[in-house]
Amino acid sequence: METLTVAPAGPAHPSAPAAPRDHDHDHGPLDPAHALAHADVWLSDVTAGYGDRVALEHVTIAVEPGSLLAVVGPNGAGKSTLLKLMAGLARPWSGRIQVLGGPAGREARRVAYVPQAELVDWAFPVTVEDVVMMGRFPRLGRVRRPGPDDRRSVRDALEQVQMDNHLRTQIGALSGGQRRRVFLARALAAEPDLFLLDEPVTGIDATTQELLMDLLEAQAARGKTVVATTHDLACAAGRFQQVLAVNRTVVAYGPSNLVLDADVLAAAYGGHLLVIEGRTVVLDDAHHHDDAAPGERHFHDMGGR
Amino acid sequence: MEWLLEPLSSPIIVRALLASALVGVVCAVVGTYVVLRGIAFIGDAVAHAAFPGVVVAYMVGFSFYLGAAVAAVGTALAIGFVTKRSGLRQDTSIGVLFAGMFALGIFLFSTIDGYVADLFSFLLGNVLAIGTGDLVALVIMGSGVIVTVAILWKELLYATFDPLGAAASGIKVDRLEYLFLALVALTIVVSLQAVGIILVVAMLITPAATAQLLTVRFTRLMVLAALIGIASAVVGLYLSYWFDVASGATIVLVQTSAFVVALVLGPRGLLARRRPAPAADVVDGVAA
Numbered sequence: 126m127e128t129l130t131v132a133p134a135g136p137a138h139p140s141a142p143a144a145p146r147d148h149d150h151d152h153g154p155l156d157p158a159h160a161l162a163h164a165d166v167w168l169s170d171v172t173a174g175y176g177d178r179v180a181l182e183h184v185t186i187a188v189e190p191g192s193l194l195a196v197v198g199p200n201g202a203g204k205s206t207l208l209k210l211m212a213g214l215a216r217p218w219s220g221r222i223q224v225l226g227g228p229a230g231r232e233a234r235r236v237a238y239v240p241q242a243e244l245v246d247w248a249f250p251v252t253v254e255d256v257v258m259m260g261r262f263p264r265l266g267r268v269r270r271p272g273p274d275d276r277r278s279v280r281d282a283l284e285q286v287q288m289d290n291h292l293r294t295q296i297g298a299l300s301g302g303q304r305r306r307v308f309l310a311r312a313l314a315a316e317p318d319l320f321l322l323d324e325p326v327t328g329i330d331a332t333t334q335e336l337l338m339d340l341l342e343a344q345a346a347r348g349k350t351v352v353a354t355t356h357d358l359a360c361a362a363g364r365f366q367q368v369l370a371v372n373r374t375v376v377a378y379g380p381s382n383l384v385l386d387a388d389v390l391a392a393a394y395g396g397h398l399l400v401i402e403g404r405t406v407v408l409d410d411a412h413h414h415d416d417a418a419p420g421e422r423h424f425h426d427m428g429g430r
Numbered sequence: 431m432e433w434l435l436e437p438l439s440s441p442i443i444v445r446a447l448l449a450s451a452l453v454g455v456v457c458a459v460v461g462t463y464v465v466l467r468g469i470a471f472i473g474d475a476v477a478h479a480a481f482p483g484v485v486v487a488y489m490v491g492f493s494f495y496l497g498a499a500v501a502a503v504g505t506a507l508a509i510g511f512v513t514k515r516s517g518l519r520q521d522t523s524i525g526v527l528f529a530g531m532f533a534l535g536i537f538l539f540s541t542i543d544g545y546v547a548d549l550f551s552f553l554l555g556n557v558l559a560i561g562t563g564d565l566v567a568l569v570i571m572g573s574g575v576i577v578t579v580a581i582l583w584k585e586l587l588y589a590t591f592d593p594l595g596a597a598a599s600g601i602k603v604d605r606l607e608y609l610f611l612a613l614v615a616l617t618i619v620v621s622l623q624a625v626g627i628i629l630v631v632a633m634l635i636t637p638a639a640t641a642q643l644l645t646v647r648f649t650r651l652m653v654l655a656a657l658i659g660i661a662s663a664v665v666g667l668y669l670s671y672w673f674d675v676a677s678g679a680t681i682v683l684v685q686t687s688a689f690v691v692a693l694v695l696g697p698r699g700l701l702a703r704r705r706p707a708p709a710a711d712v713v714d715g716v717a718a
Contacts, residue, residue, distance in 0.1 A: 176517065209594075212594075212597075212598035213597075213598065214594055214597055214598055230600075233598060233599055233600030234599065234600050236598055236599065237598075237599070238594065238595055238598030238599070239595065240592060240594045240595055244592075244594060245591075245592060246466075246591070249466060249591050250466070250642065250645065250646045250647055250648050250651050251587075251591060251647075251648050252646070252647060255647075255648060256591075259584075259587070259588045259591070259592070259595070259596075260599075262584045262585070262588050262599070262601070263599040263600050263601065265584065267581065267582075267585075268581055270584075295646035295647075297646075311595075315599065321598065
């Protein structure tokens with residue numbers, strides 16, 4: 126798909142109401158029936174939010190199998206909400222969502238979702254091995270306990286993220302990068318067809334970022350679909366095939382080199398974008414996640430003890 | 431040995447020991463999830479909410495357990511429902527419902543003529559009043575709770591640790607939440623007669639909290655909590671027998687003492703040497 130969908134340039138401020146949309150643009154260059162039949166993730170004119178607060182409106186996208194897609198946008202743009210809609214964790218107010226050929230949530234065992242690090246209680250008494258084993262739980266069913274196959278799969282996933290020498294470590298004793306690696310290992314151990322990752326490369330060092338992106342690239346090459354939100358535009362540009370820029374609605378969607386140009390980013394980030402001598406800098410706040418959804422607990426001390 | 435065996439010649443004491451040990455295990459197992467979810471307050475709330483059920487059972491003359499169970503489970507599910515539907519915080523809906531139910535209990539209680547000693551034993555507990563029929567009821571309810579947790583431990587663990595990840599992978603987290611609240615309610619009902627409404631929250635929380643100070647592995651935590659639960663029930667009961675003091679309060683005091691010991695002497699305790707961060711923390715150069 127070498128085309129770029131750019132929404133009509135409306136007022137590029139996050140709080141401004143979305144501009145009225147040209148109907149043709151709603152489906153972009155995609156023929157809806159074709160897109161529905163071939164997409165792993167398909168959203169049609171989806172609007173969603175929490176309480177009376179709109180988080181996303183009129184989102185129409187189709188993500189084909191084998192895609193490696195970065196979702197970018199400023200804080201509060203609806204990136205996490207979009208991921209939750211795909212995971213079936215939030216329901217749209219209007220519009221339709223199809224994931225892996227069924228309504229969102231129906232093919233849950235073929236989906237691995239990794240939440241933002243802030244939503245995890247790192248003091249919880251579980252080890253690295255315990256967390257990755259959770260990725261195997263859905264395929265075990267009700268009564269069955271993890272067996273040798275599951276342990277092998279856990280070991281294998283931890284080898285891939287180079288954490289196999291930390292099996293018995295309590296997760297709170299890990300560094301930020303190690304924590305992200307363990308959660309990716311949990312997703313790998315689930316052997317899903319669709320990875321939904323909320324900020325998988327936020328707050329980690331360059332080496333870990335390369336490692337995680339290599340693994341995700343390999344999964345995409347095998348035909349698995351990867352959708353990840355990120356604040357890291359350099360990573361989105363360099364390591365993802367496709368980028369979806371959102372700011373309450375779709376600002377642009379297409380190959381990363383086309384989406385991540387200064388004009389599109391200006392539309393996505395509004396006043397938070399600074400262009401210096403042709404180089405684009407995003408001025409984002411330091412707090413790297415969206416507001417808590419109702420009922421979510423955020424855990425902020427990450428101190429190992 | 432005489433002083434250990436002598437109490438066992440009384441069937442009342444034997445029943446009391448069996449009942450408190452059972453309560454110790456069931457509370458510790460369910461309490462492990464309660465503590466990890468950070469909803470300790472709910473134990474206290476559901477216990478107080480069981481009170482009107484107990485009073486009605488007394489007035490109408492049917493089983494105490496049935497009355498307590500209906501009121502406790504009903505309130506627990508109502509707390510879950512109100513929290514989900516009203517958008518209120520869970521501690522707010524707990525506060526409203528538990529105070530309302532306890533007030534209903536006291537209101538009904540005040541309509542009974544004369545002094546009713548039995549009801550006071552539910553507020554403060556009297557493990558020595560447990561008869562053989564009671565013990566059978568406790569075993570049935572207690573094993574029901576344990577078997578349910580044994581079947582659902584994976585789902586409960588996943589949903590407690592990472593509710594979003596669990597729900598996304600197909601675990602019915604909402605349904606599990608209601609089931610868990612019902613399990614907490616049944617656990618409370620099982621414990622009411624041993625320690626009473628006011629102290630039951632300690633049985634639920636303290637052993638798991640103590641175990642949490644001693645281990646960072648989930649399975650060990652639950653086993654350790656169960657052992658602490660049993661041991662403190664037995665030790666507390668013996669102490670109350672020898673010194674002729676209130677059994678429920680003594681059991682809870684033994685648990686509290688164990689907690690304080692773990693707090694001071696445990697691996698992460700107040701006296702533990704402040705160790706430098708483990709090497710794992712700096713492997714990839716990013717401070718957590």
